[in-house]
Amino acid sequence: MVETGPLDPSRGGGGRIDRVDDDEAGLFALVDQVRRIRALTTGGLFDTDLDPLTAQLREVADRLEAASASTERRQAVTWSTGDYVTNCPVVGRSNVLAPPIAFDILDDGTLRGEVTLGLEYQGPPACVHGGMVALLFDVVLGRANFHAGATGMTVYLDVDYRSPTPVLEPIVVTGRQVRVEGRKIWAQGAIHAGDRLCATAEGMFVEPGGLLLENRRRLAGG
Template structure:
């Protein structure tokens, strides 16, 4: 198991999971455009009355078509699985930032991401909770890529320097150590050469009941 990442990567793109519903992906893509546009509005400088009316019309059309959450949960764990719906890059999840992961030959995973205004914490910087969200998920993905799985039991995160918005960020993660059910996984965020965030997590092999599928359990991070 490598302890330190080198500077060069030869990423292998993880194949996109097939969409069972192209119109759902398209709707989410449009919602993400709206999310970024609305987060970028300045108060009182833009007339928005007509836009708010149209958004209300779209929501009025949509809401009656939405099934019970239990049905959605069941569908989420069928076919393409929950990875399409996850809150970190899932193409069916409107809150997900635009993260795409690449698996590397050395067993690590990497992602290039530029985060917009919707993800701001300190002025001009990424909210620390957003960094933590992406890192937690990314460590799970690194485990999966490295043939491990498990639920996050514990993780610690050091914010070494401010993480800028609106600039490409490089996320990296790799399995650092394994011992029985335990996997320790590391992750970093860099802006150019500058280290912004580093983290280490402990994952424990475990399984949880799958909603709507009484005879199934999921080992989190199994790519279901």
């Protein structure tokens, strides 16, 4: 059973975590513009001829493609430099899928982040897609584990959808580690809209032994 007391959305304080501000290459600034386009084009309704805009976007995409390192190289660099956080699909400032959310860590290790999700995350009318809700939980629980010092890969994630999670309104996402037994780690989380509980989750994570190190070595080509 998820204990919602420590996940109270009105708790304040704490310091920002996982915030990477160094944007020497200008990538975060560029991705911010792609996010604007992503938000505007979801179910886009425009009172203008789109063809010239499409041509401009194609040109920009062509120029980026010509200047870009390969996907494989980018994947290898992500893991060799520890840049995962900036590429995460929830908190990552260089991932266009990410809203992105910024989490604060409270004094007992609970993470708390506020976000307003746009139409691109909509499932049922006015509601956040259930898969997106699960993604938010997977990340907040994973980051809570990381900051508590014991982390692993998700082996189960049990989500209870208790009331609709709204799009276009602020929601609060919370998560914390609750127990560690050897390689096994449990964490719990909640999503609220104001005082209303939208969803809760419990996840179990297993420290994957040498698997990730092996993968990182393989991606780095040695």
